[in-house]
Amino acid sequence: MAKTAGILVIGNEILSGKVVDTNSPHLCQELYALGVDVRRIAVVPDDIDIIAQDVAMFSRLFDHVFTTGGVGPTHDDVTIEAVARGMQRRVVVNAELEAILNERWGDRPDAARTKMASVPEGAALLMEPDLPIPVLQVKNVYIFPGIPQLFRRKFESIKERFRDLPYHGRQVYVTVRESDFSHLLDQLVEEYPDLQLGSYPEVGNPEYRVKLTLESKDEAYLAQAFDRLLNLLPTDYVCRVE
Amino acid sequence: MAKTAGILVIGNEILSGKVVDTNSPHLCQELYALGVDVRRIAVVPDDIDIIAQDVAMFSRLFDHVFTTGGVGPTHDDVTIEAVARGMQRRVVVNAELEAILNERWGDRPDAARTKMASVPEGAALLMEPDLPIPVLQVKNVYIFPGIPQLFRRKFESIKERFRDLPYHGRQVYVTVRESDFSHLLDQLVEEYPDLQLGSYPEVGNPEYRVKLTLESKDEAYLAQAFDRLLNLLPTDYVCRVE
Structure with a gap:
């Protein structure tokens, strides 16, 4: 049996047609090439309850879950809080991530840095050598940004861990x-x-x-x-x- | 309150990355321009139970539901059966649709014609003058083909019925x-x-x-x-x- 995956695309801008989601097609192609069976994509609004529900369901149903979008310092970036809720964790400031952000984002407002250093409790930081900011992993859920250039770079850096028997x-x-x-x-x-x-x-x-x-x-x-x-x-x- | 919509994209070919779904981005743009609030897109495999479950949920949650893909004469075209199951109807041959298909598809095998004339019981046929084959409607669920040219043509012909106050x-x-x-x-x-x-x-x-x-x-x-x-x-x- 192939390993399965679910993709959660987060953002009002996709649903209102302002932005065309190119991340999920890219990820489908990449995962297929890795031998992983994508079983579902959901595109959802910036709504904590809706995202949390899907994260919980996807995490239960599929081997791997990928979220894209809704990470950032603004009011509509609710993915971290939603993943925490879906995985029944608190949101905490991660000291390691905070140190990275203090070094890279030292000149930015404290509130924005603190928000960006907040993670679901117990999240792993995947620190690949070519990544300035690590990928967050909560059990089988991997959290990616929505910006296509960053999304691809981050997925590229961790993708080998998902390789399975090829199709x-x-x-x-x-x-x-x-x-x-x-x-x-x-x-x-x-x-x-x-x-x-x-x-x-x-x-x-x-x-x-x-x-x-x-x-x-x-x-x-x-x-x-x-x-x-x-x-x-x-x-x-x-x-x-x- | 804006009217809401859910879009169900059906097909293994999207999930395996072989085909990029252009129908849902197009529909999001069209619905936004009509003043309709798209609340969710799901991309699902050619699996009757999965599709049926989502059709039932979307029909309950949203004012309008649009499905794209999985209508046709082959083994992997299961949308009609799935919508019927989701809306708790039987699949029946629609005499009016059969007559249309007999006229247009007279030279094709009987089994294919019969499958294409099969609909969820009680489905309405939306017979716009510019459409050779009508759009099927089951309560608030509208069934569209996956082929982008046909999808757009069919949506174009019925879209005015969804117009709402603009954004x-x-x-x-x-x-x-x-x-x-x-x-x-x-x-x-x-x-x-x-x-x-x-x-x-x-x-x-x-x-x-x-x-x-x-x-x-x-x-x-x-x-x-x-x-x-x-x-x-x-x-x-x-x-x-x-």
Whole structure:
């Protein structure tokens, strides 16, 4: 069984359409490449109770939980308090983080520094050598900023700890409509119930009408299912395989 | 109070990073422009129970629910069955929809046509004149395809029914760091508790460091809060307003 993950995207600016979330698509691609199965993304407002509820649920349901957004010194940055509430911890000032911030942010107002040094009690600081400010971890919950450049840099620095057995994949490109061969896909998934089979029609593509994706962590099983699919589909339906 | 909405994005291909969801950002922008408050987005796998649970919850929590993805003739298209389960209805073949599909899809296999004509019992068909195939509505749940071109066309054709009082907004661009004035924002939201105030730092922007957004459905209240903010901020912090 693959390790699972949930992603919690926090911020009114996403829900009101002012900012397009690029962090969760990036994280989905990264986690898939690491062999991790993302099971859910939730985009939620800057609301402590709502975030706390999802953090608690995600932490229970999934192996890894990633939050993005809502960390910072302003009134709408409520992620730390919400994660603390969701994980049933107090918010405390972390002396180690405070020392780092005093060194880096010495010229900033005390209130802002204190807020940035506040963490859910017992949080671990992941101090990778290339990170000026560590990633916070509370059990299986990892707290990331929303700013895409910082998000990517921080994830990059800790991502190897999530590496799992890789997924293997094949693609089959089909020139006829989904409805013309969907019964053959039904047959394939009946014969290969553990295959992850996706069927994605594309509008206006001159080369093919449907892209089929076959995936498994078991390379031999995937190869068998792939051969079986090519067997099931009439040869002239297929224009390309990968 | 603004009408609220929840968006349910359905599809393994989003979670595995193969496809970037462009429908929910588009819908967030459209709904915001219509004056609707999107409260939550969930991205979920092609799993009937998971989708059904979210449909039931979203339908209870929000005024409008939009689903995108998972409608089609293949094995991984489970949205209709999931919405039916979530709304405690049976799946039935809709005679009117079947007639439309027989006319348009007469040359396709019966099984695919029958699946596409299957709907949660009691679903309304929203037959806008410019739509070849209607939008399905089950109480406050609207079912859309995942293919972006079809999604946009269908939403466009029915969107006026969701129009509400508009949001009004102002922007203030600030040249100093968030942490240098976050206490002033705290003061503003204390004085204007109904103001929607966002603070968004940007990395590497040569003109400004933080964009502040002020929003309200009450234009006079917004104008007052905007004036108050400019009063609170030192003049040389602000490089532009909109």
